[in-house]
Amino acid sequence: MNAFDWFVLLGTMIGIAAYGTWRTRHTDNLNTYLKGNRTTKWGTIGLSVMATQASTITYLSLPGQAYESGIAFIQNYFGLPLALIIVCAVFLPIYRKLGVYTAYEYLGKRFDQKTRLLGAALFLLQRGLQSGITIYAPAIILATVLGWRLDLTIVFTGLLVIVYTVTGGSAAVNLTQKWQMAVIFGGMLTAFVVLLVKLPPDATHIAGAMGKLQAVDFTPDLDRRYTFWSGLVGGLFLSLSYFGTDQSQVQRYIGGASIRESRLGLMFNAVFKIPMQLFIVMLGALLFVFYQFQPDTPVFFNQTEWRRHTEGAQGATFRAIEQKHAALHADKQEKIRAWVAVRDRGDAVAETNARAALAQVQQATNAVRQEARDALKAADPRAKTKDSDYVFISFILSQLPHGVIGLLIAVMFASALSSKAGELNALGTTSTIDLWRHFRPLAAHDEARNVRNAKWFTALWGFFAIGFALYVSSAENLIEGLNIIASIFYPALLGVFVVAFFLKKVGGTAVFSAAIVAQAVVVGIYFYGKAHPQHEIGYLWLNPIGCAACVLFAVVLQTVLPSRRRDDALPA
Amino acid sequence: MKSESDESESPGVPGFHSWRGVYLFVFGCFLLMVVGLAVFTHFYA
Numbered sequence: 001m002n003a004f005d006w007f008v009l010l011g012t013m014i015g016i017a018a019y020g021t022w023r024t025r026h027t028d029n030l031n032t033y034l035k036g037n038r039t040t041k042w043g044t045i046g047l048s049v050m051a052t053q054a055s056t057i058t059y060l061s062l063p064g065q066a067y068e069s070g071i072a073f074i075q076n077y078f079g080l081p082l083a084l085i086i087v088c089a090v091f092l093p094i095y096r097k098l099g100v101y102t103a104y105e106y107l108g109k110r111f112d113q114k115t116r117l118l119g120a121a122l123f124l125l126q127r128g129l130q131s132g133i134t135i136y137a138p139a140i141i142l143a144t145v146l147g148w149r150l151d152l153t154i155v156f157t158g159l160l161v162i163v164y165t166v167t168g169g170s171a172a173v174n175l176t177q178k179w180q181m182a183v184i185f186g187g188m189l190t191a192f193v194v195l196l197v198k199l200p201p202d203a204t205h206i207a208g209a210m211g212k213l214q215a216v217d218f219t220p221d222l223d224r225r226y227t228f229w230s231g232l233v234g235g236l237f238l239s240l241s242y243f244g245t246d247q248s249q250v251q252r253y254i255g256g257a258s259i260r261e262s263r264l265g266l267m268f269n270a271v272f273k274i275p276m277q278l279f280i281v282m283l284g285a286l287l288f289v290f291y292q293f294q295p296d297t298p299v300f301f302n303q304t305e306w307r308r309h310t311e312g313a314q315g316a317t318f319r320a321i322e323q324k325h326a327a328l329h330a331d332k333q334e335k336i337r338a339w340v341a342v343r344d345r346g347d348a349v350a351e352t353n354a355r356a357a358l359a360q361v362q363q364a365t366n367a368v369r370q371e372a373r374d375a376l377k378a379a380d381p382r383a384k385t386k387d388s389d390y391v392f393i394s395f396i397l398s399q400l401p402h403g404v405i406g407l408l409i410a411v412m413f414a415s416a417l418s419s420k421a422g423e424l425n426a427l428g429t430t431s432t433i434d435l436w437r438h439f440r441p442l443a444a445h446d447e448a449r450n451v452r453n454a455k456w457f458t459a460l461w462g463f464f465a466i467g468f469a470l471y472v473s474s475a476e477n478l479i480e481g482l483n484i485i486a487s488i489f490y491p492a493l494l495g496v497f498v499v500a501f502f503l504k505k506v507g508g509t510a511v512f513s514a515a516i517v518a519q520a521v522v523v524g525i526y527f528y529g530k531a532h533p534q535h536e537i538g539y540l541w542l543n544p545i546g547c548a549a550c551v552l553f554a555v556v557l558q559t560v561l562p563s564r565r566r567d568d569a570l571p572a
Numbered sequence: 573m574k575s576e577s578d579e580s581e582s583p584g585v586p587g588f589h590s591w592r593g594v595y596l597f598v599f600g601c602f603l604l605m606v607v608g609l610a611v612f613t614h615f616y617a
Contacts, residue, residue, distance in 0.1 A: 074609065081602040085595045208616030215609040215617070228606075260584055263591065270598045274605050 001146065001397075005406030012183055012410040013417070017164045020176035024168025030450045033169035034101050034429045035255030044178050045265025048252045050273065051177035051184075052422030053242070056138035056415045058280065059188065064301075064388030066284025067291075070212040072226045076540070077277050079235025081270040083243055088263045090501055091244045095254050096262070101433045102426075103250045103497070110500045111508030113438065118512060119493060120434035123247055124427060126489050128461060131423045132468030138416045139469065142409065144304050145393050154469045157413065161420045162462035166455050170255055170429075173421045180414035187411035190404055191396065192283055195290060198399065202340050203289045209339060209355055210292075210362055212285040215278075225538045234540025237547050241490035245497050248426035287395055292329075292336060299325035299372045301390035305383060306376075314379050321375060325368045332361045420465070428458030488526050491543045492519040495550020503551070506558045514553035522546040 001009075027033050065073055100106050104123065108116030135157050143150040164172045200206070207213050217227045224230070243249050243266070256262035291297045299322055300306045310318045339354040373385040396408045432454040437444045444450070492515045499511045522542050529536030581591070588594050 078602075078606065081598055085598060089591070089595065204616060211617070213613065213616040215613045216606065263583070263594075264585070267594060267598055271601050274602070278609075 001405055001409070002402050004403050005409070008403055008406030009410045009413070012407070013160065013413050016176050016179045016183070016414070017160050017417070019179070020164040020172040021167045023175055024164075024172040027168050027171055028448065028451055030447050030454070032171060033451050033454055034433070035251070036170040036174050038255060039257050040174055040255060040261065041257060042261040042264035042268065044174050045253050045256050045262055046268030046272075047181045048174045048177045048422070049243075049249060049265060049269050050276070051181050051415070051418035052248055052252055053273075053419070054184075054276075054415060055134055055419035056412050058277075059184065059415050060138060060141060060392060060412055061389045062277070062280045063284035063287055064391040066212065066281040067288045067391045068388045071215050071278070071281040071285050072217060074215055074274065074278050074281050075217070075226045075228055075231030076235055077274050078228065078231035079233065079237065080239040080273050082232075083236050083239030084266045084270040086240060087244045088266050091250075091497075092253065092259065092262055092266070094501065095250065096259050100254070102247050102430050103245050104247070104430065104434045107496065107500060108434075108438075111496075111511055115496065115508045115512045115515075116434060117438070118515060119245070119496060120430050122489055122493050123245075123430055124435075127246070127248060127423055128427055128464065129468065131420060131427065131461065131465040132472060134416060134420045134423060135465055136469035136472045138412050141389050141393060142412060144302065145390065145397065146409075147304075151470055155466060157416055157420075158462060158466035158469070161417045161424065162459055165421045165424045165428075165462070166459045169454065169458075170251060170425055173425045174252070174255075176421060177418045180418040183407070183414045184411050184418075187404075187407045188280070188283070191392075191400065191408055192279070194400055194404070195283065195286055195395070199286060199290055200293060202343075203286055205343070206289050206292070206336060206340070207285045209358060210288070211359070212288055222537045222541060225540075227538075230538050230540045234538065234543050237494060237543035238487075238490065238540060241494040241543065241547075245490075245493050246426075247430050248422045251426050251429060252422060284392070287391060290395070291391075292332060297329055298394075299369060300376070301387040301394050302384060303390075303394070305387075306372075309376060309379055309383075312379070314375075317375055317379075318372075321368060321372050325365065325372070328361060328365045328368060332358070332365060335361050424458050424462050424465070427461040428454050431457040431461070487539050488522050488542055488546070489519070491522055491546020492516075492550050494543070495547040495554070498547060498551055499554045503555065506554045507561075510557040510561055511550075511554045513557055514550050517553045518546050518550035521549045 031038070062073065095103065095106060098106055098109060100109070102120070104116050104119040107119045135154050139150055139153040139157060142148065143153045164176060168175070204213070217224070218229070219227055220229055221227065222230075253262040253265055256265060298306065306318070309315070310322070335354070335358045339351065339358050342350040342354050373387075376383040376385050393412075396405060400408060432450060436453055436457070437450070495518055496511055496515050499506050499514070522545065525537070525545065526539075526542060582589060583591050583594050585594060588597070
């Protein structure tokens, strides 16, 4: 990065944060602070919902994942449009009608305070821990590649987002997310155009021949992670949980100028989310083709980690792997050219043979890449062996012109800030409304005190996230653990909301107990799968199973509970 | 009196008379995307 890149990066990041802080500096009304200024139009809501969902991982890791495994991940989003239609038709009108600040406040009105606290606690637990990861994940990659200090990168990113989120609340989050999304779209589009210019004419066909363009898989296998069916059913439940019951999303759309604006904002996401994700995974698949024709494609994309070993005591082993990879890479280029030539001739038999030869050399290359990872692990058990996250950033730094590099690094920070701001805003709101006001009901009418407390809670969660991100630096395997926690805690929470919306006769005690039992079932299935890998199911399936278990147990418990306990069923 | 959430109210989007129509349009777009991706997979994968 040169001075121009730094100018673009800092100018964009600090400029947007300063603008958001200045425009919303007089936000001292609780409703405005927590829900926005009630003039928010559908475009801002739509971009804000999109920005909260898409963190840096989306823009940094997803192209790398498509580079590695193709574009099948797109199926993960197939349930999203249907979920958003249900949120618009069922969830949103109820939230708006009751005028709630948080989704869990609704549970208190519909059931009882213990169910409300259960929902709020589940949200605070998983989202609070994940907010640390939202800062840590991009910081570790950018710090590694650019040679920055990891702790300073984490602290700078965290403090920047705390300043404008605490100052302006929901209004500042919505405002800054709009501009951050503009930077993200502009940057990603620029990178895509530069990549297209550098690609050979048959790039799409080559990507297809090398197995990177299998977008839809109708195989009804439960153990396959991404299929049409797991994406549609599991993705539907996962998206319903996220958009309907996670406060970081609910807060983005309940504060619209009218229900029409909120609905249109959500429908904007229902239509454009799949094309946007397709654009990102296609970028990864085409990056794969690009690197097939580069003479110096690395065997391991995290070059900082790799060089540490090639220059170390076991350097000879690593250099031998590099040479093996380089020979296979040259052979693969020949095989690709041979396949393109016979394909252009229209010789079907020769094309099949050439494709098989290409697949064989690709398999050998994958084996050498695995050998490289094993060698890294053997040399240093703490070495980071997942290099797909470094594919796109390597392309950015080596292939894009100065200025555009700064813009793309700004994209990574903008996405971290925008999703982080949504999370902090929701954590501060839930802590104020569902915890503090619950335990201090007499203070609920003191508006200035409520706003002050919301600001304090937002800042506290921000500092907690920074602290946790710094701690994760020394315990990286926690990331996987937290992702698992998030994917197994949503289903029971969604089950509680489904009962609340659709089963009016079920009361708080039944649904509270059912949620706990359903949670145990999901955890049991997950760990049984881990202990017996032959019976493990794709994690997306945990969503419909956990939700259905909660609903079923709630209905059963409601019928067997003594009548005294059933009286807590209230009309919705 | 109509509530704010009335599904039959006009969404104020040109060409649509109710929210049900908007939802059907979005669902149609989704089906089109899935069919398009299936065709894409058939041709390229």
